[in-house]
Amino acid sequence: MTDTLAITIATPADADALKDLLEAAYRGDSARQGWNHEADILDDERIGREELDALLADPSVTILTARDGEKLIGCVAVTRKNASLGYLGMLCVSPTLQSGGLGRRLLDAAEDHARALGLAAMEMTVIDSRASLIAWYERRGYAFTGERRPFPVLRDPPVNFVVLEKPLAPA
Numbered sequence: 001m002t003d004t005l006a007i008t009i010a011t012p013a014d015a016d017a018l019k020d021l022l023e024a025a026y027r028g029d030s031a032r033q034g035w036n037h038e039a040d041i042l043d044d045e046r047i048g049r050e051e052l053d054a055l056l057a058d059p060s061v062t063i064l065t066a067r068d069g070e071k072l073i074g075c076v077a078v079t080r081k082n083a084s085l086g087y088l089g090m091l092c093v094s095p096t097l098q099s100g101g102l103g104r105r106l107l108d109a110a111e112d113h114a115r116a117l118g119l120a121a122m123e124m125t126v127i128d129s130r131a132s133l134i135a136w137y138e139r140r141g142y143a144f145t146g147e148r149r150p151f152p153v154l155r156d157p158p159v160n161f162v163v164l165e166k167p168l169a170p171a
Contacts, residue, residue, distance in 0.1 A: 007109045010063035012056050017072040025092035064109050076106040078113050086114040088124040115168050125161035142166045
């Protein structure tokens, strides 16, 4: 990373680069270059192009992107669930840049964005077998709510989510 890092709101023109980043960071051999991947758990597509286009068009969703110059190197999505709760999703950093602090910067930007929307808390779901990722979020103030949710697609063996939540103190 250089000093030209910028975090900005994604537009529909970013769809191809976002799709490529999400697949590289979460799935397949490229994902194994970083510590934060699902490649050993899931082997399907991380997000369909139609789903990504719908998120980019949804006024309740903001996707923040991190760029080093023109190169997209990270992203995170904030979805307004209701008047007080946001949902954090799609936090990822290019696999070769993980462990350099960019994930934390994106998480902070997402929480700042949620606060600017007037949200009082942020929730997320994490695959229950991803202990190191859950621990990373816990170190940043997220706590297990006790709630578990099923993965949206049946898997063998089954995959489940745990729900983590963090209160967002006013800025």
